[in-house]
Amino acid sequence: MKPELTIQLMDTHAGGDVSRIVTGGIDLLPGDTVRAQMEYLRDDADGLRKLLLEEPYGIPEMSVDLLVPATDPRAAAGYIIMEVMGYPIYSGSNTICTATAVLEAGIVPKQEGRQQFVLESPAGLVQIEATLHDGVVEAITCEGLPSYIHTYQAQIDVPSVGRVTYSVAYSGGFYALVDASELGFDLTLDEERRLAETAHAIVEAIQAERGFSHYTLGDVGPLPFLHFMGPVEHVADGYYRSRSATYVHPGVICRSTTGTGTSARLALMNYQGLIRPGDKLETVSLRETGFIGEFTSVQEEGEYQVVNNTITGKGYVIARSDIVVNCDDPMVDCDGLHHILSSRKKGDVAPSG
Structure with missing residues (x-):
C-alpha cells in the first residue's frame, strides 16, 4: 500500500x-x-x-x-x-x-x-x-521586536502616484510609513485594492532608489513592507488609536494591522515625541479589528532611539x-x-x- x-x-x-x-x-x-x-x-x-x-x-x-x-x-x-x-x-x-x-x-x-x-x-x-x-484564551501579549526609525520624512517621486513623503522604521523588517490622508485614503475596506496598488508602486520606487541596513544585522534585504497611517486619536490619558493598513506583497493588504506594523508606529510616535513609556496605541484595520501596542521603554543604540514594546491581541x-x-x-x-x-x-x- x-x-x-x-x-x-x-x-x-x-x-x-x-x-x-x-x-x-x-x-x-x-x-x-x-x-x-x-x-x-x-x-x-x-x-x-x-x-x-x-x-x-x-x-x-x-x-x-x-x-x-x-x-x-x-x-x-x-x-x-x-x-x-x-x-x-x-x-x-x-x-x-x-x-x-x-x-x-x-x-x-x-x-x-x-x-x-x-x-x-x-x-x-x-x-x-x-x-x-x-478555559478560553481571551488575550495574548507578546514582545514586539526592538524598533527604531531609520529614515524620517524622506521624499520620492512615484510613477502614477506622485511625490510621496515617507519614513522608514525597522520592527522585524523594514517598513515604509506613509500618511494615508496625504494620498487621499480614509482607510476603509472599499479602498483595499487601490491601497495595495499604491503601496506596491511606492515600495518598488523605494527599492529601486535605495537600500537599508540594520545597525547590528546589516543588510536584511530590500524594503518589503508599507504601513498606511491614519490620523492619531487621543482616546484617554496615555491611550491612542489610529486606523492602519499594512501592505506585505503585491496585491496583499494584511487583514490585521500587523504586530510589526504597530511596533513601527510606536517607534515613529516616540521619534516625534508624541508618546512616553507606558503609553498605548491601538491600531484599527480595514476590517475593524485591532492590536494594542504598548511602548515599554527606550534605549540609545548609536544614533538610534530603539523602542521596546509589546503587542496584545486575540487569536x-x-x-x-x-x-x-x-x-x-x-x-x-x-x-x-x-x-x-x-x-x-x-x-x-x-x-x-
Whole structure:
C-alpha cells in the first residue's frame, strides 16, 4: 500500500490574519537553533511554504507557522514563520496565533487567569503572557521586536502616484510609513485594492532608489513592507488609536494591522515625541479589528532611539484538519517538500513532528 502523506493543521486567526499552524506530519529539521532550522527550510525545503500558501491548499493572504521543538530549554516550543514573501524572523500576529495554538493543543497546559511562558522564534526567545477565562484564551501579549526609525520624512517621486513623503522604521523588517490622508485614503475596506496598488508602486520606487541596513544585522534585504497611517486619536490619558493598513506583497493588504506594523508606529510616535513609556496605541484595520501596542521603554543604540514594546491581541481557532498531500496531483508540486514529510501507512499514528 502506498504511504499516505498527511500534514496536521490548526487554522487560527488574529485580527483577521489567518495563520495555519502545522502541528504534525513534518520530520525534525536539522539545525541547533530555530533560526538555523528556518534557514534549512528556506534553502532546502521551501516546498512546504509553497504547498500551504498556494492552490489547491491555501491562498497567498494566509501565513503558515511550523511548530518545532524548542532548542532553548527555557522555551515551551519553537515556531518558524512562512509567508508569501518568504521567511520573516518575527511577526506579531503569527506569534499571537502560535501562542494560542500551543495552549489549545495542550503543549502548554492552560491556567486560569494570567500565565506566562516562552516561545522560541527565529528572532530569539519571545515572552508570552496569556489571559484565560473559563478555559478560553481571551488575550495574548507578546514582545514586539526592538524598533527604531531609520529614515524620517524622506521624499520620492512615484510613477502614477506622485511625490510621496515617507519614513522608514525597522520592527522585524523594514517598513515604509506613509500618511494615508496625504494620498487621499480614509482607510476603509472599499479602498483595499487601490491601497495595495499604491503601496506596491511606492515600495518598488523605494527599492529601486535605495537600500537599508540594520545597525547590528546589516543588510536584511530590500524594503518589503508599507504601513498606511491614519490620523492619531487621543482616546484617554496615555491611550491612542489610529486606523492602519499594512501592505506585505503585491496585491496583499494584511487583514490585521500587523504586530510589526504597530511596533513601527510606536517607534515613529516616540521619534516625534508624541508618546512616553507606558503609553498605548491601538491600531484599527480595514476590517475593524485591532492590536494594542504598548511602548515599554527606550534605549540609545548609536544614533538610534530603539523602542521596546509589546503587542496584545486575540487569536481564534477556526479549524483543525489533516490535509492529504498527493504528489501525483498535477496541482501539487512536491519538489522541495517530499524529503521532510513524515510518511505513514493508513491506520498508523501520525508523528507529532
